[in-house]
Amino acid sequence: MSYQIITISREFGSGGRTIGREVAERLGIPCYDQEIIEKIAEESGFSKEYIEDKGEYANHKSWFANAFASSGTSHSASNQDYLWVLQRRVICDLASKGPCVIIGRCADYILEKDYKCLKVFIHADMEKRKQHILEHYGERKESPEKRLKDKDKKRETYYKYYTDTEWGVAKNYHISLDSGALGAERCVEIITEIYKQAQE
């Protein structure tokens, strides 16, 4: 019954990335996050910023329309599809090296057929997420709420398009936690404990 991989899906600003890293640290296994971006950058020649954005977020106003355009001439959609294929391969390669934590990037969907994954979703309420992004990324022209809603929408759209399942729906994860209400430390403990108990 032991898990091979922990996948952390998360709302932007929920602190899911930090929670994933801390879980990996406590379990003594690697956490893949920036490594994925770096590997895709190496193989594709695209910048890390471009990959970071295109590898998880669909621009639901332009890209999504392009993706369904009948002309098939959209470079944006083609790049996105190309990055999806690369991302999939990089994630499969990393997973094959042994137990690990993988942050985002549809790893839950990509790996679930071949690995026993503990699928985690981290979320928090709007106020907590606003605080988090202001502390971590500072003020921007757009309000924190607008930035969060926009990111949510893009991530949801991207996930739906490539996996045909719903992002953030409880039944698609083994465990979903409100990091704002429970606290990041408690989330780390719960995930670590579930993983460890299953290895026994």
Added chain:
Amino acid sequence: MSYQIITISREFGSGGRTIGREVAERLGIPCYDQEIIEKIAEESGFSKEYIEDKGEYANHKSWFANAFASSGTSHSASNQDYLWVLQRRVICDLASKGPCVIIGRCADYILEKDYKCLKVFIHADMEKRKQHILEHYGERKESPEKRLKDKDKKRETYYKYYTDTEWGVAKNYHISLDSGALGAERCVEIITEIYKQAQE
């Protein structure tokens, strides 16, 4: 930061009711489930079976259409609304008595403004739920899968209609657990632990 109430929302066949009862037992607090039905039955004169069905499930083919019919003559919709008001009152009365676990019936939505609730959602995959309902309720004319999908749809519709929020979406709960993958015992431990730690 201590919680006053634990609300357990659950998919039919996920064992959420049993998990809720066990949590209450370990915490030494009451669990309200059948008590709610009994109190509504006393006050309304309706049978427990009728309340059990109408107090959580919308018949999305007939009732939902009736609820929006312009004639306003639907007795079915009126009974449902009447039961909603009664259910709301009974749940508020029970909550006012002190810490407790409440199973289903939109208690998460009804109580969250006035109480510090730990909102839990329990789900499981289709295979585990099929096994569960066959063991607990036996064979019926309709396939287990059809029964489960029908119940899910009705519960989702009912919840959406009365609370205007989405049932089963992770961000509406503090913690969502897959009882099939994690096991009921592990779910009980996690919920009990979160509640106890918050009291400290």
